[in-house]
Amino acid sequence: MLKVSQITKRYRKKTVLENIDFTLQSGDIVGLVGENGAGKSTLLKILATLEKPTVGTVTLHDKSYIKDRREIRKQIGFVPQDIAIWEEFTVAENMRYFEKLSWKNKTDTQLQKICTDMNLFEWNTPVKVLSGGMKRKLNMAISFIHDPSLLLLDEPTVGIDLKSKKEINQYLLHQAKHLGKMIIYTSHDMDEIVHLCDRVICIGKDPFYVELLKEIKKEIIVF
Amino acid sequence: MKHIFITRFYQWKKQPLSLFALLLLPIIATIFIVHIFHELKDDTKIPVGIVLEEDTSFATSIVDALQQSPLVRITELQVDEALHQLETHQLDSVFIIKDGYEELIHKGMRNQLLVGYQSNLSFAYAPVKETLLSIVQQDAGRSKAAHTVLQLANDNGYGDKWTWEDITMRSKQTQDEENLISTSFSFDNQINASTPSNGLLNPWTIWAAFSMVCTFLIFDWVIREKSTFIYSRYAFMKDSYAVFIIKNLIIYFLLFLICDLATIAVFHYSLNQDIQFNILWQILSFRFIVILCACIIANNFKKVFAYYGFSLMFSILCMIFSGNYMEKFVLQKLTWMNHLNPLAVFQDHHLHYVGITVYIVFFFIWFTRKELSNA
Numbered sequence: 015m016l017k018v019s020q021i022t023k024r025y026r027k028k029t030v031l032e033n034i035d036f037t038l039q040s041g042d043i044v045g046l047v048g049e050n051g052a053g054k055s056t057l058l059k060i061l062a063t064l065e066k067p068t069v070g071t072v073t074l075h076d077k078s079y080i081k082d083r084r085e086i087r088k089q090i091g092f093v094p095q096d097i098a099i100w101e102e103f104t105v106a107e108n109m110r111y112f113e114k115l116s117w118k119n120k121t122d123t124q125l126q127k128i129c130t131d132m133n134l135f136e137w138n139t140p141v142k143v144l145s146g147g148m149k150r151k152l153n154m155a156i157s158f159i160h161d162p163s164l165l166l167l168d169e170p171t172v173g174i175d176l177k178s179k180k181e182i183n184q185y186l187l188h189q190a191k192h193l194g195k196m197i198i199y200t201s202h203d204m205d206e207i208v209h210l211c212d213r214v215i216c217i218g219k220d221p222f223y224v225e226l227l228k229e230i231k232k233e234i235i236v237f
Numbered sequence: 238m239k240h241i242f243i244t245r246f247y248q249w250k251k252q253p254l255s256l257f258a259l260l261l262l263p264i265i266a267t268i269f270i271v272h273i274f275h276e277l278k279d280d281t282k283i284p285v286g287i288v289l290e291e292d293t294s295f296a297t298s299i300v301d302a303l304q305q306s307p308l309v310r311i312t313e314l315q316v317d318e319a320l321h322q323l324e325t326h327q328l329d330s331v332f333i334i335k336d337g338y339e340e341l342i343h344k345g346m347r348n349q350l351l352v353g354y355q356s357n358l359s360f361a362y363a364p365v366k367e368t369l370l371s372i373v374q375q376d377a378g379r380s381k382a383a384h385t386v387l388q389l390a391n392d393n394g395y396g397d398k399w400t401w402e403d404i405t406m407r408s409k410q411t412q413d414e415e416n417l418i419s420t421s422f423s424f425d426n427q428i429n430a431s432t433p434s435n436g437l438l439n440p441w442t443i444w445a446a447f448s449m450v451c452t453f454l455i456f457d458w459v460i461r462e463k464s465t466f467i468y469s470r471y472a473f474m475k476d477s478y479a480v481f482i483i484k485n486l487i488i489y490f491l492l493f494l495i496c497d498l499a500t501i502a503v504f505h506y507s508l509n510q511d512i513q514f515n516i517l518w519q520i521l522s523f524r525f526i527v528i529l530c531a532c533i534i535a536n537n538f539k540k541v542f543a544y545y546g547f548s549l550m551f552s553i554l555c556m557i558f559s560g561n562y563m564e565k566f567v568l569q570k571l572t573w574m575n576h577l578n579p580l581a582v583f584q585d586h587h588l589h590y591v592g593i594t595v596y597i598v599f600f601f602i603w604f605t606r607k608e609l610s611n612a
Contacts, residue, residue: 098466114240
């Protein structure tokens with residue numbers, strides 16, 4: 015369980031996030047929406063332990079983000095918005111490279127399965143010749159090598175074709191509903207949010223988003 | 238450690254040529270420059286022909302003595318060929334050591350022993366002639382001394398104990414052993430340690446300069462790892478970025494050390510460089526400092542080409558301040574700089590504790606800052 019309690023983030027005098035408070039249970043998928051600069055990425059970075067909240071606490075499986083940071087990081091699969099892979103490597107080499115640096119040892123078969131589960135079958139193809147969608151899938155596959163229980167995805171489907179987007183969403187749904195993983199997902203695509211998420215967290219109280227979310231029959235939390 | 242080696246191997250596999258080229262460049266460039274220098278040095282020497290009409294030890298010792306001169310290139314020829322080359326100005330001058338030279342020296346003769354030829358373009362005839370005359374005078378003096386010793390031996394009843402040949406041979410041997418011109422003198426029993434030359438054309442000086450530049454170029458991997466988005470993944474990996482860098486430094490240190498040991502062997506066989514124990518300490522200090530220096534500098538750059546430019550400038554400055562281009566008294570006022578200069582450290586001929594300690598402190602500061610920002 016992920017418990018976010020009253021977190022506030024300030025950069026000098028500017029408050030980016032204020033009193034964010036929510037809980038995630040196993041199998042939950044939560045969408046983070048809001049205008050650009052509202053603080054979605056900051057919240058995601060706090061949840062990924064890459065930044066510290068100015069006020070408030072976060073716990074994952076009852077472990078504190080302050081005291082058990084190293085243990086917490088073993089449980090997090092963070093998919094950065096930018097594609098963080100070696101372009102000159104093949105898919106296989108990328109997977110093997112990051113497996114060597116990861117917390118968990120995996121065989122080639124296990125690594126290949128992570129890719130095929132995402133419909134990424136180009137195992138021996140150099141990354142530089144892959145399509146944008148395939149690169150996004152690999153970017154995600156690398157983040158999931160160590161079997162994290164909390165998946166944090168920063169706009170993972172931005173700029174890719176519909177088919178790849180659908181395949182990624184299917185994969186994430188499977189991870190949450192069958193394997194019990196918690197997923198927090200930022201996106202500007204409302205259709206995607208509606209289709210994928212159980213709950214939506216709107217950051218920034220922007221009237222446009224608030225009005226838009228009223229039409230969605232999902233649990234909405236506005237901060 | 239094994240897993241880091243495997244990841245590094247993946248990276249090397251993608252650019253094997255540039256890695257090998259940069260690892261081998263210091264060796265190849267040094268051998269090339271040293272050979273080119275020797276070729277040029279030979280070309281600037283004045284060509285002088287020598288005709289030996291007899292091959293006695295006295296006659297050949299004249300050729301040996303002339304060959305020691307840094308200004309003339311001696312070629313042994315037959316009379317006809319030597320005179321033809323003199324006429325066509327391929328030779329500056331020709332000297333013929335006549336048949337019976339040793340016998341005439343034995344008899345105490347000093348005249349008509351050599352014949353010299355010059356052309357209208359000769360300009361080294363006179364100095365070479367003077368050199369030859371001094372050698373003949375020396376041989377004649379040695380012969381006279383041998384006769385005197387023999388006379389004294391006869392007078393004192395030791396007539397058949399030594400021959401003229403024995404005495405002259407022993408005299409030459411003593412002259413070579415004493416080598417008065419280049420003897421090191423010491424005062425009050427202080428040991429005057431002779432150290433290898435650090436001159437600009439010392440192969441190790443050239444190698445160190447190239448090796449430093451190549452090490453910097455190889456260390457662009459630090460920027461590539463840091464400036465890509467991959468950097469964001471290190472927070473979720475087994476090793477933090479700082480630990481990852483340290484483990485990679487160990488791998489690179491071992492890789493360079495293997496190449497450096499190979500360099501010692503290659504220089505021994507191709508450039509006749511002695512394998513001395515202190516070269517190991519020199520290389521260890523130098524390699525350790527260069528690797529830490531390259532890593533610290535690379536960590537402060539985001540653009541590879543800016544790093545290349547800076548490291549090239551830094552290497553040139555290190556060369557200038559290493560003592561080969563600057564007067565020693567200037568450097569004596571900048572001793573602190575010598576501790577930081579990898580090339581100056583290399584020329585110290587021993588394990589350089591101060592330089593190593595300074596770089597370890599710098600690296601530790603960087604490491605601590607990285608770890609704190611990651612915590």
